[in-house]
Amino acid sequence: MVGQTLIQKILAKASGKETEGVVENEIVFVSPHRILSHDNSAAISKTFYKMVGPNGKIWDHEKIFIALDHAVPPPDAVKAGNHTVIRKFVKDQGIKYFYEGGTGICHEVLPAKGHVPPNVVILGSDSHTTTHGAFGAAGIPIGRTETASVWAIGETWLKVPESIKIILDGSLPKGVYAKDVILEIIRQITAAGATYNSIEFYGSSVKKLSMSERMTLSNLTAEMGAKAGIFPVDDVTDEWNKQFEFQYDRITADEDAKYIKTLELEVSNLTPRIAKPHKVDNVVPIEELGKTTIDVALIGTCTNGRLDDLEIAANILKDKTIHPNVRLLVYPASQEILLQATREGIIETLVAAGGQIGIPACGPCLGAYGGCIASGEKAISSANRNFKGRMGSKEDTGIYLASPATVAKSALAGYITAEEE
């Protein structure tokens, strides 16, 4: 057997080829541990019935995961009706893992509810399905029709990808976060630089990253075109998994596994980064950005809406008031996070500073509801995409991506800054 990378081992296992292993570019047929979808499940269900006929059944009611999050609560009757279609489908098909709007963003709810053990394949009808690599799984994004097909037949084809190794060494300086690290990685690898590839994270810094921070990194591997972004299972993963009854072995890549590229990054000297409009790889150190005033500051999303993100923002905003020209929107990534942040006084601090708290969901990240920006406006956001029009207006003057700390500091100043007031 040729040396196997993490993705090769995971795909070999999922396709019943554990003994012989798989080779790069080989086509394998894989049945997922879970297949994720969200508000797009209404459209997927229509395609599903086209495939299976009006009385057709899903292949396994315990493998399909649906969480409503992309337009929650629905801003109009059309999007509300979309949810009605999904609820009916869930009931008719007996789908076990359905999470009502307000539970949280799919990528937050899936692992938090114990659906992501290590070493499995998670397919998802959402490009940020790569997030689940944080847990040692292969989170692989697919489209709607393909999801309908997996619902019907329980498997799909995948090409075994080539892998990229990223080695992170050193300790993050004060004021520099996981988001800054991944933005710097994206700058170096570029928006297309990991297309069709799987990324693996190694190095002394990785051992110090929390599960939340790993999720930020894996999430944003999607913005380099990656098929997956995986952290090997370590003590931090094991500790997280104690709350679930998972049975698993720690798998590691073979020593002779092949990588097409290795990127080494010393994080000790890193400074806060910002992705300028309208591409995620348009990244510069913040000090190189001229004075940029903002209208909206967004903290939340599947990239950076977790408890540690809210806490970092609250520590910056404590006993202060945001700039009068800025609207600060806060979308906790899940109900559990919102509850915990409420108990810890984080929500009180954010509201007292002038923040508007949203229902746990995607919020204005995709521009469908809940705080879209107006034409001519600028936003700083802890989300994952700064594409033109992404937050609802094709005449926006720019979306800037940064860590929750930078977003909070900028909300206070009224312009983009990583300096404390």
Next chain:
Amino acid sequence: MRFKSQKIWIFPEDDINTDVIFPGRYTYEPLSPDEMTRHALEDYDSKFIEEVEDGDIIVAGSNFGAGSSREQAVTCLQAAGISCIIAKSFARIYFRNAINQALPLVISPECSDFVTKNKENLLSSKEKIDVDFDNGVIKIKDKVFSFPKLDDQALQIFKAGGLVEYTKTRLKKST
């Protein structure tokens, strides 16, 4: 399968993303393919919706279709009449979505470069592009470019007319 383009749309920029091809603000509205067409490339080139015709071909740069997994970014162009997209490269999910909808995508950096360099000339002479998808050959004027054919599995789905038909057939076989 062979096409001759009506018009050529030239978008040489790299990383044209699915948000500008089909904006997120419409993604959770149940729209028919024809309704999707009205928003095709809305945030990128407003002329496109008005002037696109059946059989037009898009020639793009690298990483076309980056970003979101939304399939409407394929469907809206296909329903608008686009018969084929030629690019230096495609984003992974976009490529899969296109196979699943049986929209032919052609990877040819050389053709993309040639068309981009000769943009004015090709547009003013209303030049057409001839794509022989089965044999992996593109012809423009006296230029000939070859491109890689689809992998066998992808080709099977494509030839079935897309994944809906492919899965239907597979289900029939298994019963």
